[in-house]
Amino acid sequence: MPETIGSRIAAYRKEKGYTQEEIAQQLGVSSQAVSKWENDTSCPDIALLVPLSQLLGTTVDAILSGKPQGVTILPPSQRRSIDGMTLRILVETVDQGKKTNVKVNVPMKLVRLAIEMGMQLPQVTSNAALQNLDLEAIFRMVESGVIGKLLDVEVDDVTKVAVLVE
Numbered sequence: 001m002p003e004t005i006g007s008r009i010a011a012y013r014k015e016k017g018y019t020q021e022e023i024a025q026q027l028g029v030s031s032q033a034v035s036k037w038e039n040d041t042s043c044p045d046i047a048l049l050v051p052l053s054q055l056l057g058t059t060v061d062a063i064l065s066g067k068p069q070g071v072t073i074l075p076p077s078q079r080r081s082i083d084g085m086t087l088r089i090l091v092e093t094v095d096q097g098k099k100t101n102v103k104v105n106v107p108m109k110l111v112r113l114a115i116e117m118g119m120q121l122p123q124v125t126s127n128a129a130l131q132n133l134d135l136e137a138i139f140r141m142v143e144s145g146v147i148g149k150l151l152d153v154e155v156d157d158v159t160k161v162a163v164l165v166e
Contacts, residue, residue, distance in 0.1 A: 006040035008063055012056035013038075026055055074145040082142055083109040085165055089133075092160040108142060108165070111135055138163065 013023055013034075020034040027034075027048055036042040044052055053060045057072060089104040114120065115136050138150060142165050151163035 003066070004040050005043060005064060006038045008066055009034075009044075009052070009056070010038040012058050012063070016056055018055075023052075023055065027051055071146055071148045071150060074147060076145065079145050082112065082139075083107075085142060085147070087111055087135075087138065088162075088164040088166060090160075090162040090164075094158055108139070111139055115139055133163070138165070141165075 013020070020038070021031045024031040024034045029048070033042070033044075037044050049060045049063065053063055056063070057074065057078065059072075061067060085108040087104075087106045087108055089102075089106070091102040091104075093100045093102075120135075141150060147165050149162060149164045151161065153159075153161045155161075
């Protein structure tokens with residue numbers, strides 16, 4: 001993610017396909033104000049941060065800090081087809097000082113088929129840290145428009161698990 005507040009605003013705006021004028025109109029400010037934000041010559045008024053983040057489909061924290069956003073709930077008009085999305089599971093374990101990373105990327109279309117057939121996905125359930133992962137609950141969340149980092153768990157500084165949907 002870009003380094004400054006302005007560059008992050010610009011990146012999110014472009015990602016959504018908005019012009020500076022469209023953002024300005026939605027927020028009731030001038031397009032010059034939006035330009036100044038993006039060029040880091042001024043910052044948005046604090047009262048505009050929540051509506052700006054909602055318009056850009058992110059969080060105030062992501063705009064201000066640059067930290068990856070957590071969960072986003074998209075309105076029906078902005079949702080993509082679930083069949084084009086991917087469930088990403090990242091597991092990091094540390095055993096006797098040795099770090100192991102396991103990355104699993106599963107198309108949501110495959111998750112849907114597994115649920116319909118009553119199957120578990122072996123690449124997910126064969127890992128002890130993921131055996132109780134409720135794929136059906138994750139699928140229902142995604143159907144409801146939830147995307148982003150759904151789960152981030154750290155167990156005794158030994159195992160870290162992150163579940164994302166993109």
